[in-house]
Amino acid sequence: MSLSQAGEIVAELENVSRVYRMGSANVRALDDFSFAFRRGEFWAVMGSSGSGKSTLLNVLGCLDRPSSGQYRVRGTPTSDLDDDELSDLRSRELGFVFQSYNLIPQLDVLENILVPLFYQDDPPADGEARARRLAERVGLADRLHHRPTELSGGQQQRVAIARALVNDPALILADEATGNLDTQTSLEILKLFDELHAEGKTIVLVTHEPDIAARAERVLRLRDGRLEGVVENRLVAP
Amino acid sequence: MRTIRLGVSSLLLHKLRSALTTLGVLFGTSSVIAMLAIGEGASEKAQAEIRQLGSQNVILRSVKPREDFASNQQTRVNSYGLTNADYARVAATFPGVGRVVPVREIYEEVRRGARAMNPRVLATEPIYREVTGRKVMEGRFLTDQDERAVANVCVLSDEVAHYMFPIEAPLGHTIKIGGDYYTVVGTLMPRTRQRSDAPAAGEQTQAEVFIPLQTGRKWYGNLQVKMRAGSRDMEEVELHEIVIEVENAAEVPTVAAAAREMLGRYHETQKDYEVVVPLEQLLLAEKTKRIFNLVLGSIASISLLVGGIGIMNVMLATVTERTREIGIRRALGAKRRHIVTQFLVETVVLSVGGGLLGVALGLVVPLIVEHFADMPTVITPTAPVLAFLISAGVGVIFGLYPAWRAANMDPVEALRHE
Numbered sequence: 001m002s003l004s005q006a007g008e009i010v011a012e013l014e015n016v017s018r019v020y021r022m023g024s025a026n027v028r029a030l031d032d033f034s035f036a037f038r039r040g041e042f043w044a045v046m047g048s049s050g051s052g053k054s055t056l057l058n059v060l061g062c063l064d065r066p067s068s069g070q071y072r073v074r075g076t077p078t079s080d081l082d083d084d085e086l087s088d089l090r091s092r093e094l095g096f097v098f099q100s101y102n103l104i105p106q107l108d109v110l111e112n113i114l115v116p117l118f119y120q121d122d123p124p125a126d127g128e129a130r131a132r133r134l135a136e137r138v139g140l141a142d143r144l145h146h147r148p149t150e151l152s153g154g155q156q157q158r159v160a161i162a163r164a165l166v167n168d169p170a171l172i173l174a175d176e177a178t179g180n181l182d183t184q185t186s187l188e189i190l191k192l193f194d195e196l197h198a199e200g201k202t203i204v205l206v207t208h209e210p211d212i213a214a215r216a217e218r219v220l221r222l223r224d225g226r227l228e229g230v231v232e233n234r235l236v237a238p
Numbered sequence: 239m240r241t242i243r244l245g246v247s248s249l250l251l252h253k254l255r256s257a258l259t260t261l262g263v264l265f266g267t268s269s270v271i272a273m274l275a276i277g278e279g280a281s282e283k284a285q286a287e288i289r290q291l292g293s294q295n296v297i298l299r300s301v302k303p304r305e306d307f308a309s310n311q312q313t314r315v316n317s318y319g320l321t322n323a324d325y326a327r328v329a330a331t332f333p334g335v336g337r338v339v340p341v342r343e344i345y346e347e348v349r350r351g352a353r354a355m356n357p358r359v360l361a362t363e364p365i366y367r368e369v370t371g372r373k374v375m376e377g378r379f380l381t382d383q384d385e386r387a388v389a390n391v392c393v394l395s396d397e398v399a400h401y402m403f404p405i406e407a408p409l410g411h412t413i414k415i416g417g418d419y420y421t422v423v424g425t426l427m428p429r430t431r432q433r434s435d436a437p438a439a440g441e442q443t444q445a446e447v448f449i450p451l452q453t454g455r456k457w458y459g460n461l462q463v464k465m466r467a468g469s470r471d472m473e474e475v476e477l478h479e480i481v482i483e484v485e486n487a488a489e490v491p492t493v494a495a496a497a498r499e500m501l502g503r504y505h506e507t508q509k510d511y512e513v514v515v516p517l518e519q520l521l522l523a524e525k526t527k528r529i530f531n532l533v534l535g536s537i538a539s540i541s542l543l544v545g546g547i548g549i550m551n552v553m554l555a556t557v558t559e560r561t562r563e564i565g566i567r568r569a570l571g572a573k574r575r576h577i578v579t580q581f582l583v584e585t586v587v588l589s590v591g592g593g594l595l596g597v598a599l600g601l602v603v604p605l606i607v608e609h610f611a612d613m614p615t616v617i618t619p620t621a622p623v624l625a626f627l628i629s630a631g632v633g634v635i636f637g638l639y640p641a642w643r644a645a646n647m648d649p650v651e652a653l654r655h656e
C-alpha cells in the first residue's frame with residue numbers, strides 16, 4: 001500500500017504553544033509546535049507520558065485553545081472563533097474516539113451514534129439511515145437498541161467509532177482508543193481504523209504503544225511538547 | 239420535543255430521586271391552591287354574612303348599657319335604647335336617606351301545640367322586607383292593611399316555618415306568640431347562603447317571626463319582662479332597631495356619620511345604642527381578606543421556595559455527577575445553550591410534573607377541608623393556573639444556575655472527570 005498523495009491540508013498548527021500554570025512554574029505542554037495534517041493521512045502520535053500527546057489532540061479537536069500560535073482547520077483560523085463557532089466546527093468537521101469510550105449511558109446505541117448530528121445547525125435528513133449503516137459497518141446492527149452498559153468494551157468502542165463517523169468529519173481524533181481493550185479486541189479496532197484509512201479518512205491516533213503506532217501510516221514523535229521526529233511506516237499491512 | 243424526551247429519560251434513570259424532588263414542588267403548589275381556596279372561602283362567607291344586612295343600609299340598634307352597679311334587686315326596670323323620637327328625626331331630617339324602618343323586638347316564646355321555640359319576634363313595617371332584601375317564599379309579607387287593622391298576623395322565617403310546621407303548609411294556621419294567637423300569612427326564603435345550609439359555629443340563629451309594628455306596640459307595650467335565672471328584668475325600650483336605607487351607596491359614610499352625631503347628642507347620659515354599617519364591615523372584611531391571602535400566600539410560597547431549592551440541590555448534584563456526559567456532548571458539538579436547554583428542560587419537567595400533581599392535590603384538599611372541618615372553600619379559576627405557572631417558574635429560576643454551571647464547564651476538564 002502506497003503513501004497517500006499530498007492532499008489538502010486539513011489541520012495546521014503554526015508555532016502553537018499550550019502553557020499550563022502550575023503554581024509559580026509554567027508547564028509547556030506544547031512548545032512552539034508547528035505541523036500540518038493532510039487529507040487521507042493516518043498518523044500515530046507517540047511519546048512518553050506527559051509529552052503533550054493529549055494536549056495536542058485537544059487543540060486539534062478544538063476542545064482547548066493554544067496559549068499562543070495559530071491553529072487552522074481547513075484553512076479557517078480557530079483563534080477568531082467564539083465558543084459557539086468552535087462547537088459548530090466540532091460537530092461538522094471532527095470525530096472523537098476516546099480511551100474510555102465515553103458513550104452516554106441513558107441513550108441506546110443508535111441514539112449515541114446520532115448525538116453529533118443532534119447538535120448540528122441543519123442536520124442531514126438521512127441521519128438515522130446513516131447511523132444504521134454505520135452500526136452495521138462496525139458490526140452492531142443487531143444491538144441498535146442496547147444501552148452501553150449492555151455492551152462489551154470492544155463493542156462500546158465500535159459504537160464510539162460509528163459515532164465519530166456519523167458527521168463525515170474531516171479529521172478523526174483518537175486518544176489511546178485501544179488503551180482499555182485486550183490485545184485481540186485492540187487488533188479488531190485497529191483493523192477498523194485501517195479500513196477507514198483505506199477509505200481516505202484522515203486519522204490522528206494517540207498511543208504510547210509502539211505496536212499500535214506501527215499500524216499507522218506515519219508516526220509523529222513528541223517529547224516535552226516538541227516535535228522529536230517523524231517516522232514513515234512503509235511496512236503497513238494491507 | 240426530543241430534548242424533552244431525552245430529559246425525561248435522564249430523569250427516569252433516577253426514578254426515586256426524581257420522585258422525591260418532585261414532592262417539594264408538589265406540596266408547594268398544592269398548598270398555594272389550598273390556602274387560597276380556604277382564604278377565599280372564609281372571606282366569601284364573611285362577606286355574604288355582611289351583605290345580608292344590606293350593604294346600602296345603616297342600622298341603628300339599641301344596646302343594653304353595661305350595668306355598673308352591683309345589683310341584688312329581684313326586679314328592676316331598665317330604660318334605654320332608641321326612641322320613637324330618634325326614628326322621627328332620622329326619617330325627617332337626614333339627607334340622602336331613602337326609607338327608614340323601625341323595628342321592635344318582642345321577648346316572647348312562640349308556640350304551636352307542643353312545639354315551642356324562641357325566635358326573634360320582630361314588630362316592624364311592611365317595607366322592612368324590601369329594605370333588607372328578604373324574599374317571600376309562600377303567601378305574602380306584612381302589609382299596610384295589617385298595620386292599619388292592627389292585625390294579629392305573622393310571617394315566619396324559613397327556620398321557624400320548618401320547625402313549627404314539619405308536615406303541613408303553615409299558611410292560614412295559627413301560632414301563639416306569648417299569650418296571643420297569630421295567623422300565618424307568609425313565609426320567607428332562607429337568606430342566601432354559600433354552599434352548606436347548616437349554620438356555622440357561633441353564627442346567630444336566623445329564626446325570625448315578623449308581626450305588624452302596631453300590633454306589637456298594642457299588645458306588648460314598651461315595658462317588657464325578660465325572665466332570667468333567679469331574676470326578672472324589666473326592660474323599657476321603644477325601638478330595638480332602625481334600619482336606614484341610603485339611596486346612594488356613596489352616601490353611606492355620610493349618613494353613618496350623621497347618625498352617630500345625632501345619637502351622640504340625644505343619648506348623652508348612656509351609650510345605649512350602636513351604629514352598624516355593613517359597608518364599613520365589608521371594606522374591613524376586604525382588607526382582612528387581602529392580609530389573610532397575603533399571609534397564606536406567603537406561607538405557601540415559602541414551601542414552593544423550599545421545593546425550588548430542593549430541585550436546585552438535586553440538579554447541582556446531577557450536574558456534578560454528569561460532568562463527563564457534559565464533556566462528551568460538548569466534544570461532539572453541543573453548544574453552551576444546548577447544555578443549558580438540556581438541564582433546564584430536566585428541571586422544568588421535574589417542577590412542572592410536581593406542579594401538575596400539586597394542582598391536582600390542591601384541588602382535592604379544599605374538598606376534604608370543607609367536608610371535615612366544615613369550612614367553606616372557594617377555588618377561583620386563577621388559583622390553579624397561577625400555582626402551575628409559579629411552579630414552572632420555580633423550575634426555570636432554580637434550574638438556571640445548575641444549567642449555567644454545566645454549560646460553562648471546560649470540556650477538557652469535564653472529559654477528564656471520573
Ligand SMILES: Nc1ncnc2c1ncn2[C@@H]1O[C@H](COP(=O)(O)OP(=O)(O)O)[C@@H](O)[C@H]1O
Nearest residue numbers: 020027029047048049050051052053054055056
Ligand atoms: N490541566 C492541566 N493543568 C496543568 N498541567 C497540565 C494539564 N494538562 C496537562 N498538563 C501537563 O501538560 C503536560 C502534557 O500533558 P498531556 O498532554 O496530558 O501528556 P500525555 O497525554 O502525552 O501524557 C504534562 O506535563 C501535564 O502534567
Ligand SMILES: [Mg+2]
Nearest residue numbers: 050053054055
Ligand atoms: Mg494523555
